[in-house]
Amino acid sequence: MAEFIMKTIRKTASSFVAFVALTLSPLSSAIASTYELKTLTDFGTNPGELSASYFQPQQSNSAIVVLLHGCTQIGEQLAQDIGLLGLAKEHNFSVLIPQQSNSNNITTCFNWFSPQDSDKDQGETLSIKQMIEAVRSKAGVNSSQRANVYIVGLSAGGAMSASLMMHYPEMFEAGAVVAGIPYPCADGLIKAISCMKNGPASQDELINAAKVALGNDSQPPRLSVWTGDSDKVVNALNADALSNQWQTLLTTTNSVKGKLSHQESKNLQDKVTTEQWLNSDNQPVLEQVTIANLDHGFPVNPAEKFGGAVDKYLLEAPVAAMPKIINFFGIDKK
Numbered sequence: 001m002a003e004f005i006m007k008t009i010r011k012t013a014s015s016f017v018a019f020v021a022l023t024l025s026p027l028s029s030a031i032a033s034t035y036e037l038k039t040l041t042d043f044g045t046n047p048g049e050l051s052a053s054y055f056q057p058q059q060s061n062s063a064i065v066v067l068l069h070g071c072t073q074i075g076e077q078l079a080q081d082i083g084l085l086g087l088a089k090e091h092n093f094s095v096l097i098p099q100q101s102n103s104n105n106i107t108t109c110f111n112w113f114s115p116q117d118s119d120k121d122q123g124e125t126l127s128i129k130q131m132i133e134a135v136r137s138k139a140g141v142n143s144s145q146r147a148n149v150y151i152v153g154l155s156a157g158g159a160m161s162a163s164l165m166m167h168y169p170e171m172f173e174a175g176a177v178v179a180g181i182p183y184p185c186a187d188g189l190i191k192a193i194s195c196m197k198n199g200p201a202s203q204d205e206l207i208n209a210a211k212v213a214l215g216n217d218s219q220p221p222r223l224s225v226w227t228g229d230s231d232k233v234v235n236a237l238n239a240d241a242l243s244n245q246w247q248t249l250l251t252t253t254n255s256v257k258g259k260l261s262h263q264e265s266k267n268l269q270d271k272v273t274t275e276q277w278l279n280s281d282n283q284p285v286l287e288q289v290t291i292a293n294l295d296h297g298f299p300v301n302p303a304e305k306f307g308g309a310v311d312k313y314l315l316e317a318p319v320a321a322m323p324k325i326i327n328f329f330g331i332d333k334k
Contacts, residue, residue: 037076040096044130048123049104052131054138055079055088055095062141063093063331065150066132068157070179070298070313071109075099078154081314082298083306083322090306091332096135098128112159112181113192120167120213124160129168150329151175152322154298155234155313159183162242165221166213174222176325178298179234182242184209199237206241207248220249222285224328226321228294236290243288247277250285260285270318287328291317298322 040052053076067084069075075097079085088095100108110117110124117123132149141148149172153161158180165175166183185195185206200206214220223246227239251260260277267273271292276284291299299317300308307320326332 037097040131040134043134044127046127046130048117048125048127050098050100050124050127050131052096052098054097054135055085056135056139057089057092057094059092060094060139061092061331062139062148063150063329064096064132064135064139064141064148065093065152065326065329065331066096066098066128066161068098068110068128068151068153068160069100069108070155070157071105071107073108073154073313078298078314081309081311082300083308083320084152086306087322087326087332091326093331094135094139096131098131100124109156110160112156112163112183113186113188113195115187118160118163118183125164125167128160128164129171132171149173150331152178152325153180154178155180155296159185165223166210169214169218169220172221174224174329176224176226176321176328177239177242178226178321179228179231179296180242181234181238182206182210182245184213185238185241195238196234199235200241203241203244207245210245210249211252214249220246222328223287224325225286225288226291226299226325227288228291228296228299228315228317230293231296233296239288239290243275243286246286250277250279267318272319284328289319289321289324291319 037053037055040054067075067079069078079095079097084095100110102108105111112118118125151161151172158177161175162177163183165172181195185200186192225239225243227236229236262277264275273290275288277286279285294315294317297313297315299321300310300314301317301320302309304320306323308314308322310316
C-alpha cells in the first residue's frame with residue numbers, strides 16, 4: 001500500500017474512480033528460467049481470479065513459503081529481490097507466489113479491505129487457499145501437516161497475510177507481516193485509508209473480531225512483525241496493534257497454556273529494536289522488529305547473503321528481513 005490506496009478501485013465498485021493507470025511489466029522470463037519457476041494451473045475454482053507461479057526444489061524439505069506482494073509489484077520479481085528465491089534454493093523449500101491483476105485492482109493490491117475478498121472462503125482469500133492446497137499436493141505434503149506452510153506479506157500483501165492466518169490458522173505454522181495492517185481493520189476504502197494513516201480505531205474491537213474469526217479452539221500461527229518507525233504510508237501503530245492482538249490471542253485461546261514471557265533487545269548502532277514473546281518452552285511465538293528511520297517497504301541489505309536488492313519499496317536497512325524471517329520460521333534448520 002502506498003499513495004495507490006487513494007486510487008484503488010474494486011472491480012465491482014463503480015463509484016470509485018481511478019486517476020492513475022498502472023502499466024505492469026511482463027513477468028521476467030529470466031527469473032523464471034533462473035529459478036525454474038512454473039505457472040500454477042488447475043488449482044480450483046479461483047473465485048478471486050488470481051494467478052500464481054511456484055518454485056519447487058528437486059529435493060524438497062516439504063516446507064512451503066507463500067509470498068504476497070505489495071501494490072504495483074510483480075510477485076516473482078519481489079521474491080528474487082528480497083532474497084527469498086535464493087534462500088529457497090539454499091534450504092530446499094518451495095515458494096508459492098500468488099499474483100494480483102490490475103483487472104481486479106487498478107494498482108494490483110490484494111483487496112484486504114474488501115469483505116468479498118478478505119472474508120473466509122471468499123474471493124481472493126479462497127483462491128490463495130486453493131493455491132496452497134495445490135502446491136501442497138505437488139510437494140507431496142499431507143493437508144493435515146500444518147507445520148510445513150508459512151506466509152510472508154508486504155504492505156497490502158501483509159494485510160492479506162494477517163487475514164489468511166486468522167481464517168485458516170490450521171494451515172500455517174508461522175507467518176510474517178511486513179509494513180502491514182492487522183485483520184480486520186477495515187471493510188471498505190474509507191476505513192482502509194484511516195487504518196493506514198492512524199492505525200486501528202479500537203484495539204478491543206480488533207481483538208474481539210479476531211477471536212470470532214479464529215475460534216476458541218484454534219491456535220494462532222507464530223508471527224514475525226516488521227515495521228519502520230518512519231513509515232509514511234502505513235502508520236507503525238499498525239505493527240503495535242498487530243502484536244498486541246496476537247499477544248491476546250496467544251494467551252486466551254484454549255490451545256495455548258501458560259503466559260508469555262517478554263524480552264527486548266536494542267542495537268543502538270543499527271537502531272534496530274527486536275521484541276520477542278516466548279512460550280512456556282522458551283520458544284519465540286511472536287516477535288516485532290522495529291527499524292529506526294525506515295520508511296514504507298521491505299528491509300533489505302545487499303551486504304548480507306540473500307539480503308536482497310534495493311528498489312522501490314525495497315529499502316536498504318541495517319538488517320535484511322528475509323533471512324531473519326526464514327530463521328524465525330526455522331526452515332533454515334530443516
